[in-house]
Amino acid sequence: MSQAAAAIQPVAIPRGTVLFRPDDACAGFVVVSAGTIKVSLTAENGREIVLYRVRPGEICLQTFGCLVNHGAYSAEGIAETDLVLEIIPAGEFQRRVTAEPEFRQRLFSAVAARFADLERLVEDVALSSIEERLARALLRLAEGGAMVDATHEALATEIGSARAVVSRQLGAFARDGLVAVERGHIALVDPEGLKHLAHPAE
Amino acid sequence: MSQAAAAIQPVAIPRGTVLFRPDDACAGFVVVSAGTIKVSLTAENGREIVLYRVRPGEICLQTFGCLVNHGAYSAEGIAETDLVLEIIPAGEFQRRVTAEPEFRQRLFSAVAARFADLERLVEDVALSSIEERLARALLRLAEGGAMVDATHEALATEIGSARAVVSRQLGAFARDGLVAVERGHIALVDPEGLKHLAHPAE
DNA sequence: GCGTGTCGGTGACATTGTCACCAAGGCGAA
DNA sequence: TTCGCCTTGGTGACAATGTCACCGACACGC
Numbered sequence: 001m002s003q004a005a006a007a008i009q010p011v012a013i014p015r016g017t018v019l020f021r022p023d024d025a026c027a028g029f030v031v032v033s034a035g036t037i038k039v040s041l042t043a044e045n046g047r048e049i050v051l052y053r054v055r056p057g058e059i060c061l062q063t064f065g066c067l068v069n070h071g072a073y074s075a076e077g078i079a080e081t082d083l084v085l086e087i088i089p090a091g092e093f094q095r096r097v098t099a100e101p102e103f104r105q106r107l108f109s110a111v112a113a114r115f116a117d118l119e120r121l122v123e124d125v126a127l128s129s130i131e132e133r134l135a136r137a138l139l140r141l142a143e144g145g146a147m148v149d150a151t152h153e154a155l156a157t158e159i160g161s162a163r164a165v166v167s168r169q170l171g172a173f174a175r176d177g178l179v180a181v182e183r184g185h186i187a188l189v190d191p192e193g194l195k196h197l198a199h200p201a202e
Numbered sequence: 203m204s205q206a207a208a209a210i211q212p213v214a215i216p217r218g219t220v221l222f223r224p225d226d227a228c229a230g231f232v233v234v235s236a237g238t239i240k241v242s243l244t245a246e247n248g249r250e251i252v253l254y255r256v257r258p259g260e261i262c263l264q265t266f267g268c269l270v271n272h273g274a275y276s277a278e279g280i281a282e283t284d285l286v287l288e289i290i291p292a293g294e295f296q297r298r299v300t301a302e303p304e305f306r307q308r309l310f311s312a313v314a315a316r317f318a319d320l321e322r323l324v325e326d327v328a329l330s331s332i333e334e335r336l337a338r339a340l341l342r343l344a345e346g347g348a349m350v351d352a353t354h355e356a357l358a359t360e361i362g363s364a365r366a367v368v369s370r371q372l373g374a375f376a377r378d379g380l381v382a383v384e385r386g387h388i389a390l391v392d393p394e395g396l397k398h399l400a401h402p403a404e
Numbered sequence: 405g406c407g408t409g410t411c412g413g414t415g416a417c418a419t420t421g422t423c424a425c426c427a428a429g430g431c432g433a434a
Numbered sequence: 435t436t437c438g439c440c441t442t443g444g445t446g447a448c449a450a451t452g453t454c455a456c457c458g459a460c461a462c463g464c
Contacts, residue, residue, distance in 0.1 A: 041321065041324060041325050041328075041329070043325060043329035043330065044402075045329070047328070047329045047421095048329075049324065049325075049328045049329065051321065051324065061317065064310075064313065064314055064317065074318075074321055074322075074325075075321060097306070098303070098306075101300070104299070104300075108266075111266065111313055112266055114317070115263065115266065115316070115320075116276075118317075118320040118321070118324065119243065119253065119276055119277060119320070120276075121324055122243060122251065122253065122320065122323055122324055122327065122362075123243050123245060123251075123276075125324065125327050125328045126243075126249070126251045126327045126362035127243070127245035127247070127249045127250075127251065127362070128245070129419080129420090130419080130420065151441085151442065151443085152442075152443060152444095153441090153442075153443090160324075160328035160329070161420080161421080162420085162421055162422070163442090163443075164421080164422075164423085164443090164444085164445080165419095165420060165421065165422095166443095167442095167443055167444060167445085168420095168444085168445085170443095171444080181443090183428085183429065183430090183441095183442065183443080184441095184442080200246075249452095331450080331451090332450080332451065353410085353411065353412085354411075354412060354413095355410090355411075355412090363451080363452080364451085364452055364453070365411090365412080366412090366413085366414080366451095366452080366453075366454085367450095367451060367452065367453095368412095369411095369412055369413060369414085370413085370414085370451095372412095373413080373414095383412090385410095385411065385412080385459085385460065385461085386410095386411075
């Protein structure tokens with residue numbers, strides 16, 4: 001469609017690569033073609049929490065503040081899987097926003113989605129119990145399946161808590177027949193039961 | 203400058219007015235001319251937390267997801283002071299974004315600022331101690347002065363905690379000579395000491 | 405003066421976070 | 435194989451925070 005767009009080469013990135021760190025300068029605007037980016041925050045005390053994930057077709061907004069306000073970003077982005085990215089230089093980004101309504105629409109959708117993600121996260125962390133948060137995280141990470149491939153440590157980062165807390169809560173879930181825990185992964189035995197815990201008001 | 207802009211009448215709103223609630227339909231795009239809007243989340247269990255504030259010259263993004271994705275928003279907005287607003291209808295918003303680079307620039311700045319706010323909030327709530335969060339909230343609300351006009355209940359909402367917790371922590375601050383508490387307001391006796399608590403790594 | 409509602413102090417207890425320690429599994433080197 | 439070393443996770447003990455209840459102090463209108 002756009003000839004300028006065709007000139008931008010996709011870039012392949014292996015799983016585990018650190019895409020950006022706090023206070024990095026920004027390379028440009030990133031669109032994910034394949035794979036997922038995990039964006040997380042780490043405090044001085046070492047505790048960590050996952051903010052959100054950027055999936056195929058989505059725009060990574062972490063560079064946005066940098067491009068717009070020349071502010072540095074504060075989060076870290078890691079390639080959770082092998083990735084294919086398009087990197088759009090700042091000038092080209094400005095051009096597209098001005099000239100291509102459909103690019104603008106995608107940008108705005110990405111902004112709205114991140115907003116929703118972050119508000120959900122604040123609500124989760126600030127207002128919900130560990131039981132709820134862990135049940136929701138398990139269902140989210142299972143993506144409709146019945147298996148979650150994550151260590152207790154990774155789950156703790158997912159919900160912004162500590163490994164020991166996750167271990168105990170998983171133990172409780174297992175005792176209630178909701179999950180079965182094995183080294184490195186968790187089987188969802190009773191997803192309906194978990195859904196019920198995840199949304200106590202319903 | 204823009205004749206269309208001149209056609210939009212400012213609207214005056216008294217302090218305390220609820221501007222929007224969760225699941226409201228969106229009236230349009232809101233720009234704050236004077237005063238501040240406080241945007242907060244409330245959970246089913248009644249707990250509440252302040253997300254951010256929208257100040258003069260800034261754009262309230264809460265309606266953004268609604269205008270862009272037809273999604274409902276989940277937060278509540280209250281006029282913290284008397285307000286003067288401009289309300290831009292959706293069509294006019296689209297026109298300005300397309301035609302006025304300077305309007306677009308303001309919009310993007312607002313987006314970047316909200317992002318930074320929400321990331322700071324997540325970091326605060328998920329990764330920091332009550333002592334740090336309360337010290338930071340007091341300094342933020344004092345806005346460089348030495349007096350904070352808020353009840354313990356309001357401070358609890360500000361940091362996403364409970365009133366009793368705030369009362370006890372303020373008691374500890376008072377015992378250490380950092381603040382003096384009176385009914386309805388808190389005097390910052392030793393702002394430097396509070397700053398030190400607010401940023402323990404420095 | 406006397407209600408009535410808001411504000412805040414506090415005790416008792418539940419939940420969550422922190423730290424330390426240990427046991428079990430995985431994995432590579434000799 | 436055995437050994438060492440790292441990761442994972444189970445658990446106890448304790449600290450920090452959240453929840454609930456209750457009561458007294460204060461503000462305000464009558």
